[in-house]
Amino acid sequence: xxxxxxxxxxxxxxxxxxxxxxxxxxxxxxxxxxxxxxxxxxxxxxxxxxxxxxxxxxxxxxxxxxxxxxxxxxxxxxxxxxxxxxxxxxxxxxxxxxxxxxxxxxxxxxxxxxxxxxxxxxxxxxxxxxxxxxxxxxxxxxxxxxxxxxxxxxxxxxxxxxxxxxxxxxxxxxxxxxxxxxxxxxxxxxxxxxxxxxxxxxxxxxxxxxxxxxxxxxxxxxxxxxxxxxxxxxxxxxxxxxxxxxxxxxxxxxxxxxxxxxxxxxxxxxxxxxxxxxxxxxxxxxxxxxxxxxxxxxxxxxxxxxxxxxxxxxxxxxxxxxxxxxxxxxxxx
Amino acid sequence: xxxxxxxxxxxxxxxxxxxxxxxxxxxxxxxxxxxxxxxxxxxxxxxxxxxxxxxxxxxxxxxxxxxxxxxxxxxxxxxxxxxxxxxxxxxxxxxxxxxxxxxxxxxxxxxxxxxxxxxxxxxxxxxxxxxxxxxxxxxxxxxxxxxxxxxxxxxxxxxxxxxxxxxxxxxxxxxxxxxxxxxxxxxxxxxxxxxxxxxxxxxxxxxxxxxxxxxxxxxxxxxxxxxxxxxxxxxxxxxxxxxxxxxxxxxxxxxxxxxxxxxxxxxxxxxxxxxxxxxxxxxxxxxxxxxxxxxxxxxxxxxxxxxxxxxxx
Numbered sequence: 001x002x003x004x005x006x007x008x009x010x011x012x013x014x015x016x017x018x019x020x021x022x023x024x025x026x027x028x029x030x031x032x033x034x035x036x037x038x039x040x041x042x043x044x045x046x047x048x049x050x051x052x053x054x055x056x057x058x059x060x061x062x063x064x065x066x067x068x069x070x071x072x073x074x075x076x077x078x079x080x081x082x083x084x085x086x087x088x089x090x091x092x093x094x095x096x097x098x099x100x101x102x103x104x105x106x107x108x109x110x111x112x113x114x115x116x117x118x119x120x121x122x123x124x125x126x127x128x129x130x131x132x133x134x135x136x137x138x139x140x141x142x143x144x145x146x147x148x149x150x151x152x153x154x155x156x157x158x159x160x161x162x163x164x165x166x167x168x169x170x171x172x173x174x175x176x177x178x179x180x181x182x183x184x185x186x187x188x189x190x191x192x193x194x195x196x197x198x199x200x201x202x203x204x205x206x207x208x209x210x211x212x213x214x215x216x217x218x219x220x221x222x223x224x225x226x227x228x229x230x231x232x233x234x235x236x237x238x239x240x241x242x243x244x245x246x247x248x249x250x251x252x253x254x255x256x257x258x259x260x261x262x263x264x265x266x267x268x269x270x271x272x273x274x275x276x277x278x279x280x281x282x283x284x285x286x287x288x289x290x291x292x293x294x295x296x297x298x299x300x301x302x303x304x305x306x307x308x309x310x311x312x313x314x315x316x317x318x319x320x321x322x323x324x325x326x327x328x329x330x331x332x333x
Numbered sequence: 334x335x336x337x338x339x340x341x342x343x344x345x346x347x348x349x350x351x352x353x354x355x356x357x358x359x360x361x362x363x364x365x366x367x368x369x370x371x372x373x374x375x376x377x378x379x380x381x382x383x384x385x386x387x388x389x390x391x392x393x394x395x396x397x398x399x400x401x402x403x404x405x406x407x408x409x410x411x412x413x414x415x416x417x418x419x420x421x422x423x424x425x426x427x428x429x430x431x432x433x434x435x436x437x438x439x440x441x442x443x444x445x446x447x448x449x450x451x452x453x454x455x456x457x458x459x460x461x462x463x464x465x466x467x468x469x470x471x472x473x474x475x476x477x478x479x480x481x482x483x484x485x486x487x488x489x490x491x492x493x494x495x496x497x498x499x500x501x502x503x504x505x506x507x508x509x510x511x512x513x514x515x516x517x518x519x520x521x522x523x524x525x526x527x528x529x530x531x532x533x534x535x536x537x538x539x540x541x542x543x544x545x546x547x548x549x550x551x552x553x554x555x556x557x558x559x560x561x562x563x564x565x566x567x568x569x570x571x572x573x574x575x576x577x578x579x580x581x582x583x584x585x586x587x588x589x590x591x592x593x594x595x596x597x598x599x600x601x602x603x604x605x606x607x608x609x610x611x612x613x614x615x616x617x618x619x620x621x622x623x624x625x626x627x628x629x630x631x632x633x634x635x636x637x638x639x640x641x642x643x644x645x646x
Contacts, residue, residue, distance in 0.1 A: 094424060152593070163598055
């Protein structure tokens with residue numbers, strides 16, 4: 001009886017000691033599956049940067065049917081990684097997303113074409129079949145086609161569009177002359193499948209003047225009204241940017257950390273190491289401004305999205321879609 | 334006075350009152366939001382509607398048979414509208430029927446093109462080929478015991494394959510257009526037709542088969558004049574089942590790669606764009622198409638198998 005009482009007291013004491021350091025919980029929803037595209041967040045978690053600032057972060061990987069905007073609208077996450085076109089379109093539909101940080105300054109999106117299709121420049125897309133992902137990733141493409149004055153829908157479109165799945169089969173099987181690829185992912189899948197860089201022609205969205213801002217951190221507007229939440233978010237941004245800084249400087253180690261966190265076991269070291277190096281090229285280079293959304297880049301993205309003549313992605317200029325409040329607070333810490 | 338209240342006219346009158354007060358409720362909710370002014374018409378709708386339903390459903394005659402489901406459906410739609418408006422349910426979670434109707438009208442050209450691509454170009458050929466192949470293989474199996482032991486287990490294996498697994502493979506084999514969707518529909522409709530036709534062919538009684546034998550009827554004559562007519566109820570069973578499976582198969586197959594038209598494509602892209610009212614409009618169109626084809630097949634069944642005991646009163 002006395003032994004039982006002593007053990008109970010010991011257990012209670014241990015629980016009490018463990019509960020003393022309550023860390024703030026935060027859930028991050030990624031845009032896609034666990035891969036080096038998100039290495040900054042995994043590095044920050046692995047190296048203890050989140051713990052240092054008193055955060056207990058849960059990173060939820062995305063996937064084919066997971067739309068980050070819907071997850072945050074449904075209350076499944078505190079912060080999401082999303083692309084700006086999708087976030088602005090969702091904002092217009094009534095889900096008030098606000099950009100709090102923009103680690104990626106350059107776009108990695110490009111259209112990869114087979115040289116044997118005869119295409120040498122964008123005006124030659126007419127009459128060809130192009131593959132595009134949908135689920136939020138089609139907006140930059142539709143804006144580009146609008147800029148080239150090509151119709152994509154209706155009975156006789158100038159350009160035939162395929163909704164491609166998340167693989168590169170259409171270009172390998174010649175079902176499409178060009179497909180959408182990211183510099184860091186699908187392009188290398190095509191190379192791994194046997195085509196050589198000499199067989200392919202790439203059109204980078206950055207070079208075509210239709211690039212939009214990609215991976216950024218978004219929260220719901222209501223989160224920014226509470227000072228404690230803003231403080232939590234600022235700590236999160238600070239630790240994440242520290243993770244990105246480390247990842248960009250040590251891509252190989254970052255790739256290894258991502259692989260350790262990959263629950264599916266589907267990723268390979270070669271692919272992730274390559275992805276880490278390509279992603280490092282997209283992150284902001286200036287340590288004094290990395291993560292701070294550049295208002296000029298934001299305006300360029302909005303202009304691209306509103307330019308679609310028949311079917312613009314957004315119909316009016318968004319108000320209050322971004323804030324520097326969290327980033328400024330993070331830098332001041 | 335009691336007799337008058339029991340009449341059809343009284344029931345229809347109550348139904349009309351329910352519809353009118355239902356419209357008033359919806360209009361007041363839209364104009365002023367939930368509040369005291371909406372309570373009275375709401376109660377009138379519920380009481381009059383409930384009373385009308387009870388009276389109509391206990392009556393005989395075709396006017397009551399048509400009016401009961403119609404009124405019930407209208408009350409359900411009204412209830413949906415009132416709940417969404419009254420509880421301010423967010424539009425991206427559950428749009429009201431009026432929003433869905435408005436989306437249907439607004440996006441009609443797109444939805445009509447989608448319907449053409451999915452239903453007319455993918456479902457109908459796939460349904461015809463799948464059911465036809467199932468029927469022919471069943472007749473072949475019936476004729477040859479060797480095929481029965483070999484093909485039947487294969488048929489059951491094909492039916493067990495999940496469409497989300499077959500669809501991407503069909504897209505790789507047959508391309509992005511309607512052919513791959515029709516192929517998925519063929520795989521889905523083959524086995525139900527096969528199994529039901531086999532059961533139907535075995536349905537003719539032993540006495541009747543003996544009778545045909547005594548008339549020196551050949552295998553083909555027995556098949557055409559005795560066994561197939563007896564198999565018709567089973568075959569129509571399979572045809573009705575296949576009509577719903579075919580629509581599901583075509584829509585799901587479109588999630589996996591399609592030119593940018595089609596009901597499955599519309600659902601998957603519009604849900605990602607948060608245009609949930611267009612998604613519901615597509616769903617409504619699919620439900621209408623499915624019910625209409627089911628009803629059509631039932632009508633044909635009635636005409637050809639009127640002799641079956643299940644149609645007796």
